[in-house]
Amino acid sequence: MGTERKRKVSLFDVVDEPSAKIAKSNGLGLTGMNANSSINKWNGRPYSQRYYDILEKRKTLPVWQQKEEFLQVLRANQTLILVGETGSGKTTQIPQFVLDAVDIETPDKRRKMMIACTQPRRVAAMSVSRRVAEEMDVTIGEEVGYSIRFEDCSSARTVLKYLTDGMLLREAMTDPLLERYKVIILDEAHERTLATDVLFGLLKEVLKNRPDLKLVVMSATLEAEKFQGYFNGAPLMKVPGRLHPVEIFYTQEPERDYLEAAIRTVVQIHMCEPPGDILVFLTGEEEIEDACRKITKEVGNMGDQVGPVKVVPLYSTLPPAMQQKIFEPAPPPVKEGGPPGRKIVVSTNIAETSLTIDGIVYVIDPGFSKQKVYNPRVRVESLLVSPISKASAHQRSGRAGRTQPGKCFRLYTEKSFNNDLQPQTYPEILRSNLANTVLTLKKLGIDDLVHFDFMDPPAPETLMRALEVLNYLGALDDEGNLTKLGEIMSEFPLDPQMSKMLVVSSEFNCSNEILSVAAMLSGTSICFLACFVFLLSQVLGRCPGAISCLISSLSERVFALRLVHNTRLSSATVLSGFHAPVGMHHRISKQVLMQIVSVSQYSLMKQMVSPCLEAQKAADEAKARFGHIDGDHLTLLNVYHAYKQNNEDQSWCYENFINHRALKAADNVRQQLVRIMSRFNLKLCSTDFNSRDYYVNIRKAMLAGYFMQVAHLERTGHYLTVKDNQVVHLHPSNCLDHKPEWVIYNEYVLTSRNFIRTVTDIRGEWLVDIAPHYYDLENFPQCEAKRVLEKLYRKKEKDREESRNRR
């Protein structure tokens, strides 16, 4: 291969001198400022205008010549940094160039060394590798392959492998020097995922021990200088992007209400600007749905003066079929020669990196996104609506110029862009609980975390917290060395608490059940269909003719309004399925109906009130069938068991408000976990279902992992987390029929109040039995829980004495 490859894409524009500091000249693309007079008033409010020429106009060299220069630099250096905007084609082209440049032969003629190209996302790894295989005219999985969780599409013949950054990190755990690779390409490095950051530090070490290994770091322009500094002044080359110029507008005054401002701007664009689709960035699902409704309504009020609009919400938890709607074309004019239609996509950050929509000409950027923050003091991760970074703003505006010149409206002042926004979003490693990361690092053989070469070192307190947690779990000894237990735990793709629960579950004679619980809890989206779907089907059955118009006008919104729940798995989600009818009924009748359906449709909708009661009944039955009064974890287990007992039947799922696809995903996770269990000879076992200990053992095993996430019911009637003494409330979605004195919880969420979500009743006696080292009273803050524990210890001591006397 090689010669017959067809390359249509021109790649390099200019090859900078090694170590040239291009970041400075390129910056944010702030050069080329121009006055622009096409809009000087925006909804009565003047906008300041600046023109950013994102494309740097430099002479273009023929492809072969640039390729040679690239190969030259690669041969002469161990590390190389390559910067380029998205859309430069570097992801598909560079690995192919590299393939031509390096010798991948090994003494063993049957096997060649590989080139690895990492991506932060699975879909990208898969689709890019497919495209490259096609370009090189080879079958995917042969010379070119990919490797992602649950799917290894590569073979002994594979020489170019695309994989997720997390996957490469996994591989490093068994192959610390990454000896099967000749070149490693870290793509999208500017995204600074946890895995990328760990790989940075790791690869820096590996490179010292493997002079034959080469590293190519590919990134967007903004962090180039920082990368260069980190990688000891490695040469830097540039691939120009192929973006069209984007005009940027700022407001002259700060906006008080960015949601209102965003909607106003959408309407203004629709009224005054030439055809072209609009992309609006908002922070979350609720806000997006709200905005969609309001935009539709406002434009609807304007009548025939303006063209029709198709308003499409976009966020990750939206069912895939709904997400596809963003790729549909804008609606045609209502009548021939009338004003053209427009597509308006209202999206979370997902449209900033993960999903690209062609045809976007206008971007509206209010300047906010939800970001994860971690507070090591109370060990809580939460989501906070925060101002975005300059880099993020830059990325957002770039979304307007993919197919033609575009415009970006920033709903903040230029001054605040310059002075208030930080240059980069804080990398994830500074915003996360690092327990899992530290465990991985230990497994990778990095003992001295304090001196590990992080590009951005995390707060010492965060590292200390992580070490402390791992020590309590028994994964690290008091010297901070990985224990045998920790070694096994690190092999599971789960949080340490969950791995611990799984590893010890055999000792509690319930590993089969704990496997199911862990699979159901771990990041899969499981959901119950809300009862409205049931309700619709009821109505459909009754008046099939009349309903079709309603369905057509409602069906989009039925999804959009979360009448179908398709959110991440937590028992909260699962259990809210049971609660859905009340809220949903209320929601659709009051907030939505009058806005989105005509009067005749409304009267039809009113007929749905009575089937709604049936739906309520069905949901109650579902709850009665699966709900376990002792806890949400056990409810999840019931759901999983019922699913298996009914042979994973799709229509059974539908009838029981269970999302089939999501349970299948959980089953997939479970199989992976089972394989890891067997690898370590961990027994797969169950307590007899008729035994009194069946659920007791499961709850004890869970406690063995989650003893640090316990809350105690105070006499005042509210819960306090153990040791941290935070006031928390049981999330109203819980399935308990009582308020237990002690609960373990899976999640601590900060929203309108401090909630603990997915909770299960446990007994105080178990705390002192299973985790005496954590419930050591000498090291315990004064509180009610402490006094209760003291009693429990005394009782335990007394019992022990009695049994000694009896002997």
Next chain:
DNA sequence: GAGCACTGC
């Protein structure tokens, strides 16, 4: 008696 940015192993 509430409401989940986005990934990944």
